[in-house]
Amino acid sequence: MPDRLSRRQFARITASSALGLSTAARARGQSAGFPRHFLWGTATSAYQIEGAVKEDGRGRSIWDSFAHTDGTIADRSNADIACDHYHLYRQDVQLMKALGAKAYRFSIAWPRIFPEGSGTPNPKGLDFYNRLLDELLANGLSPFVTLYHWDLPLALQLRFGGWTSRDTATAFADYAGYVVQRLSDRAQHFFTINECSRIVHLGHGLGLDAPGLKLPDAELNQVRHHVALGHGLAVQAIRAHGKRGTKVGPAENMVICVPAIETAANVRAAEAATRDLNAPYLTVMLEGHYRDTFLVRAGHNAPKFTDEDLRIISSRIDFVGLNVYKPDHYVVAADNARGFALAPFPASFPHMDASWLNVGPEAIYWAPRHLSKLWGVTSIYITENGTSATDEAAADGQVYDVDRIMYLRNYLTELQRATSEGIPVLGYFLWSLMDNFEWSDGLAKRFGLIRVDFETQGRTPKLSAAFYREVIRRNAVA
Numbered sequence: 001m002p003d004r005l006s007r008r009q010f011a012r013i014t015a016s017s018a019l020g021l022s023t024a025a026r027a028r029g030q031s032a033g034f035p036r037h038f039l040w041g042t043a044t045s046a047y048q049i050e051g052a053v054k055e056d057g058r059g060r061s062i063w064d065s066f067a068h069t070d071g072t073i074a075d076r077s078n079a080d081i082a083c084d085h086y087h088l089y090r091q092d093v094q095l096m097k098a099l100g101a102k103a104y105r106f107s108i109a110w111p112r113i114f115p116e117g118s119g120t121p122n123p124k125g126l127d128f129y130n131r132l133l134d135e136l137l138a139n140g141l142s143p144f145v146t147l148y149h150w151d152l153p154l155a156l157q158l159r160f161g162g163w164t165s166r167d168t169a170t171a172f173a174d175y176a177g178y179v180v181q182r183l184s185d186r187a188q189h190f191f192t193i194n195e196c197s198r199i200v201h202l203g204h205g206l207g208l209d210a211p212g213l214k215l216p217d218a219e220l221n222q223v224r225h226h227v228a229l230g231h232g233l234a235v236q237a238i239r240a241h242g243k244r245g246t247k248v249g250p251a252e253n254m255v256i257c258v259p260a261i262e263t264a265a266n267v268r269a270a271e272a273a274t275r276d277l278n279a280p281y282l283t284v285m286l287e288g289h290y291r292d293t294f295l296v297r298a299g300h301n302a303p304k305f306t307d308e309d310l311r312i313i314s315s316r317i318d319f320v321g322l323n324v325y326k327p328d329h330y331v332v333a334a335d336n337a338r339g340f341a342l343a344p345f346p347a348s349f350p351h352m353d354a355s356w357l358n359v360g361p362e363a364i365y366w367a368p369r370h371l372s373k374l375w376g377v378t379s380i381y382i383t384e385n386g387t388s389a390t391d392e393a394a395a396d397g398q399v400y401d402v403d404r405i406m407y408l409r410n411y412l413t414e415l416q417r418a419t420s421e422g423i424p425v426l427g428y429f430l431w432s433l434m435d436n437f438e439w440s441d442g443l444a445k446r447f448g449l450i451r452v453d454f455e456t457q458g459r460t461p462k463l464s465a466a467f468y469r470e471v472i473r474r475n476a477v478a
């Protein structure tokens, strides 16, 4: 790398950086690639792929009950069978291996381990994850384990109202400690909770996810606090029970604030917005207090909490996982008390095959940049990124999902921009390995690199699987 840049090189870099290209890589005169040990993987979650909902002593989850309630799932499907991964996991591990992936993010179904949510464990439930871990390791894949990806044991919902009660946060920590004690000889990385805000907002505010509640603001804020507390208690339990070297962090869908134009003033505004709009989750986890703006806005509906709760929520973490699909806000500097304004999304803003899935690749640059700049986070994983697509099969039976490839190529280019600037993103988990049960969208919204025929359980790699394999092989955007 040259020590000094010529005036001409400098001008070129400035121009390319305005276009969002990788400055550091260009400064090195190299074509941009990812760091040498960058970890490539795919992601799934238990309820979305496993099926076998009544097997080997598994208890029911709130999603079993929700998906079997009339009017909840767009295509009236459920995940009783889903991808039948519970039986086909060996084959699925081979599919990951064929991509060249070196890591896999999956979740543990709490009701397989504790069918009643707490109390007597079910050893057969744990055995499945023992088999899966062994299979992954035998095939050179590092397991990244999520402990809560939304399938709360139904028993806890019935017994004390699930996350409306603090007791669920405690039960979650007990379960987390139990699992980590038994799996951390083979898995080093554990995520506590997947997407706190979606659990709260869609599950307990809008009623669109399980448990389907529409709580008033004060109760909703209390749920919010219990979920954050559950994260913190689980971090502590994992530290207490994990083998040496066990690492833990959340997998958050941070509210992603992108400067509308990359001026210094807009960047500062986007940073202010990031701290403000993530107040109940990442901000409190990383700063140890609820921001005044959050509490004032909530007014008499603010959550009830103690200083000790805040200490627990902000327990030290080893990394932050980020699920990145879209920018949440384009931000401009403003002369107001908050110091920022949010630009409205025009109706013509481009999106993928889901109306919420706006295409804004720069989100995957700004999210980790804010984390490292604002809070000094030194280890970041992209725990989810990907898109649904219509995925019609062509006459030859193949799925030429060039729209998914377009999406991925653009996001990965922006991610490369981040790593080449030294932002500490250590790995990337593409959502998803294969088509699966997409919550209230049912089986109809397909996010996989691998097509799943839900009738026959046949698996067929799409063109995007070949694209991703090429990215992994080159360790650069293909």
Ligand code: FCB
Pocket (backbone or CB within 6 Å): 045, 048, 194, 195, 198, 253, 323, 384, 431, 438, 439, 447
């Ligand atoms: C995320 C979820 C994941 C998947 C994707 C599309 O919010 O964590 O399970 O459904 O969206």
